[in-house]
Amino acid sequence: MVQINDNFLKLPGSYLFSEIARRVAAYSAAHPEKALIKLGIGDVTLPLPQAVTAAMHKAVDEMATASGFHGYGPEQGYAFLREAIAAQDYKARGVDIAPDEIFISDGAKSDCGNIVDLFGPDNKVAVCDPVYPVYVDTNAMSGRAGVYDEKSGKWSNLVYMPCVAENGFMPDLPGELVDMIYLCFPNNPTGAAATMDQLKPWVEYANRTGAILLYDSAYEAFITTPGVPHTIYEIDGAQTCAIEFRSFSKTAGFTGTRCAYTVVPKALQRGGASLNAMWNRRQCTKFNGVPYVVQRGAEAVYTPEGRAQVQANLAVYQNNAKVIREGLAAAGLTVSGGVDSPYVWARTPDGVDSWTFFDRLLQEANVVTTPGAGFGPSGEGYIRLTGFGQPDATKEAVERVKAVIR
Numbered sequence: 001m002v003q004i005n006d007n008f009l010k011l012p013g014s015y016l017f018s019e020i021a022r023r024v025a026a027y028s029a030a031h032p033e034k035a036l037i038k039l040g041i042g043d044v045t046l047p048l049p050q051a052v053t054a055a056m057h058k059a060v061d062e063m064a065t066a067s068g069f070h071g072y073g074p075e076q077g078y079a080f081l082r083e084a085i086a087a088q089d090y091k092a093r094g095v096d097i098a099p100d101e102i103f104i105s106d107g108a109k110s111d112c113g114n115i116v117d118l119f120g121p122d123n124k125v126a127v128c129d130p131v132y133p134v135y136v137d138t139n140a141m142s143g144r145a146g147v148y149d150e151k152s153g154k155w156s157n158l159v160y161m162p163c164v165a166e167n168g169f170m171p172d173l174p175g176e177l178v179d180m181i182y183l184c185f186p187n188n189p190t191g192a193a194a195t196m197d198q199l200k201p202w203v204e205y206a207n208r209t210g211a212i213l214l215y216d217s218a219y220e221a222f223i224t225t226p227g228v229p230h231t232i233y234e235i236d237g238a239q240t241c242a243i244e245f246r247s248f249s250k251t252a253g254f255t256g257t258r259c260a261y262t263v264v265p266k267a268l269q270r271g272g273a274s275l276n277a278m279w280n281r282r283q284c285t286k287f288n289g290v291p292y293v294v295q296r297g298a299e300a301v302y303t304p305e306g307r308a309q310v311q312a313n314l315a316v317y318q319n320n321a322k323v324i325r326e327g328l329a330a331a332g333l334t335v336s337g338g339v340d341s342p343y344v345w346a347r348t349p350d351g352v353d354s355w356t357f358f359d360r361l362l363q364e365a366n367v368v369t370t371p372g373a374g375f376g377p378s379g380e381g382y383i384r385l386t387g388f389g390q391p392d393a394t395k396e397a398v399e400r401v402k403a404v405i406r
């Protein structure tokens with residue numbers, strides 16, 4: 001009889017977004033006349049830049065011709081896209097990353113999840129708390145997390161690094177030795193961005209101990225503060241200890257189109273092996289590449305028109321985040337994030353818990369947020385709001401929240 005991977009049985013239900021949906025549906029059913037504004041969404045809302053769709057149309061037409069047809073492409077992605085990324089996301093920032101260190105994929109979520117294939121079962125895994133749940137659940141599925149304790153909301157074998165107001169939402173180096181360290185900056189959910197000085201100790205730690213940094217940079221495009229690094233490889237020594245995940249999802253509106261990439265430097269060796277060679281082997285075995293049409297669309301992000309259109313869309317989200325941040329601060333809430341990030345992280349007033357404040361905003365302001373506790377124990381006492389909504393609705397939502405908490 002077949003044996004299942006019983007690590008799956010240890011996973012708690014994915015409670016957060018289903019519970020939000022349940023509470024929103026119940027409220028709407030009881031109050032059908034109330035128009036809710038959703039500031040909980042973690043998805044973009046603006047259409048794809050015109051330069052992207054034009055490139056995709058052109059690629060579709062090519063596919064309809066004998067000479068322009070593309071079958072299986074390179075598993076690692078087409079050279080035209082890898083070269084554009086190497087030149088514009090790295091070289092232009094003074095960082096030498098070669099095209100064959102860049103692997104195009106269908107998503108940073110998949111890559112963050114799949115990367116665990118490269119690492120042994122006994123590694124100690126450290127995650128920020130609060131956290132993007134993918135890092136935790138994929139390690140649980142592959143048997144590295146131990147057992148989940150409902151009461152504490154923690155897995156027995158994971159090392160949780162609290163990111164709270166007291167440490168400026170930057171994790172402290174773990175007190176015990178760890179092997180796989182997930183960092184995400186600008187952070188989802190807190191919206192905190194990391195400076196060069198804040199990242200340097202992590203690179204130093206990983207090189208010194210032989211650990212690996214798994215650096216999720218999905219929100220890099222939202223960085224506006226001068227001096228905040230756009231890639232972990234701006235830190236000296238990162239090429240011997242870090243894998244970086246990037247995505248066109250939040251950058252260029254590709255959440256439904258699907259394109260991302262992962263950088264595995266050739267200088268990155270562990271256990272006597274090249275992680276670049278291992279990831280290449282893994283991708284060639286389990287992945288057949290991203291559609292040609294989609295990669296042509298992603299390439300257009302790097303054209304002058306594409307860049308301008310992407311920046312215009314980002315400016316809308318950035319301004320929404322600013323409106324939320326400044327509005328809630330003016331109303332007396334303690335807020336952070338929302339500067340180099342679409343996410344604003346707000347302390348609940350009077351120490352009420354995340355879900356209580358969520359309910360209050362839902363019922364009294366008719367605004368949907370995300371309770372911080374859903375991202376981990378240290379998210380308790382916070383809510384997350386996002387700049388991905390419509391500008392007018394965002395302004396209206398902030399006014400409603402202000403009226404409620406005043």
Ligand SMILES: *Cc1c(COP(=O)(O)O)cnc(C)c1O
Nearest residue numbers: 107108109132188218247249260
């Ligand atoms: C949205 C998001 C991603 C992007 O995932 P895709 O699969 O590329 O859409 C990755 N990491 C974090 C933290 C995110 O919030």
